[in-house]
Amino acid sequence: MALAKESPPASSKNAADAEAAYRAHTRLWLRLLACTSLIEGELRRRFREEYDFTMPRFDVLAQLDREPSGLVLGELPKRLMVSAGNLTPIVDRLVEDGYITRTPSNLDRRVQIICMTVEGRKTFRRMAKSHGAWLAELLAEFPANRLDGLVGALDDVKGAVRNALQHREQT
Amino acid sequence: MALAKESPPASSKNAADAEAAYRAHTRLWLRLLACTSLIEGELRRRFREEYDFTMPRFDVLAQLDREPSGLVLGELPKRLMVSAGNLTPIVDRLVEDGYITRTPSNLDRRVQIICMTVEGRKTFRRMAKSHGAWLAELLAEFPANRLDGLVGALDDVKGAVRNALQHREQT
DNA sequence: AGGAAATAGTTTAGGCATAAAATAACTGGA
DNA sequence: TCCAGTTATTTTATGCCTAAACTATTTCCT
Secondary structure, three states: OOOOOOOOOOOOOHHHHHHHHHHHHHHHHHHHHHHHHHHHHHHHHHHHHHHOOOHHHHHHHHHHHOOOOOEEOOHHHHHHOOOHHHHHHHHHHHHHOOOEEEEEOOOOOOOEEEEEOHHHHHHHHHHHHHHHHHHHHHOOOOOHHHHHHHHHHHHHHHHHHHHHHHHHHHO | OOOOOOOOOOOOOHHHHHHHHHHHHHHHHHHHHHHHHHHHHHHHHHHHHHHOOOHHHHHHHHHHHOOOOOEEOOHHHHHHOOOHHHHHHHHHHHHHOOOEEEEEOOOOOOOEEEEEOHHHHHHHHHHHHHHHHHHHHHOOOOOHHHHHHHHHHHHHHHHHHHHHHHHHHHO
8 A cells, every 4th residue: 555645646536535535534633632622621721720730730640649659750751741841840840839759869860750749649639539520520421331432442543643653753 | 310520429339330430531531632642743743844834823724724705813712712812923923924814804993804815825735735644644554444433423522521511601 | 991872851942822911992871 | 972891802921832952960882
């Protein structure tokens, strides 16, 4: 199969087919984006109103919650799929606010270990419970027996995109 | 069914069920977010590298593309689901760069009509073609015969969330 | 040992996002 | 008319996000 890279093959009767495929993929993308921004906007709003908190801060705490012994700072950008530079001020503020600690490793002075404080864990658990309830409320109308199927399809999308990216990276 | 709002019912054997439901919904949300940010990140990267352009700018042009007679500025925040204040500088720059025009209405001097220029339309069409091809490339591995089903499921998710939000708004 | 390359993290510059307040123009009624 | 309320848009303050350049440390090679 030829790899379409920039434009649909203009040479043949398949141009129309290619356009149609583009549209189908674009439609999927637009739906993904619409669902995500709808939900994200509402979650953001509630985090702010109810806890005066932001989602990126919550995401950092969520990663730390399952790591009793803390986490190397460098793990965060990978897990949260954000850039490292972005995290610096977010982690700074979480430290200032007493939710996490940042300790330089004494094996390698470049490395920092971050760890949730007792207070941070308590706050996080409270917010996580709301977070789950908010999602359940927002998605309540979507039939529960279709959840797993949808999650599976999204896993496949994720896998497909990851593979496509990896492929390209080797170029 | 009782409306779970803040926390799962602590009173009964159903607490575990509620927790399980939260997890299912949370799982769906995390997949949505993962797919969207994976694709969005790659699209953003390519827009920047290939066209020195950003997605929000592209999104504005996309709305204008189907409106030969232009669009009232106030329509954009609604259609793009972003705040009005956000659009001001984006529109400013698109005008500066010659992709669109901004004309005050003479029926109501508060209102502005924005309209794509010929140059803007040409540039947009070129980028839109790439955009479609990028998506087709990224999603190539996902079976084409499952696209429609997934789009339908996402439409249902979107509808469910919209209804939940409307419901809440009336409160 | 000593210097090049790699790695962890921060800083900088620029753009996107929101909420809330401000400005300007219109509308409708006393 | 005038003035209170509404609507369209911009401004301000704050935070997230990236890419690219930078600092500090470690590692690896000769």
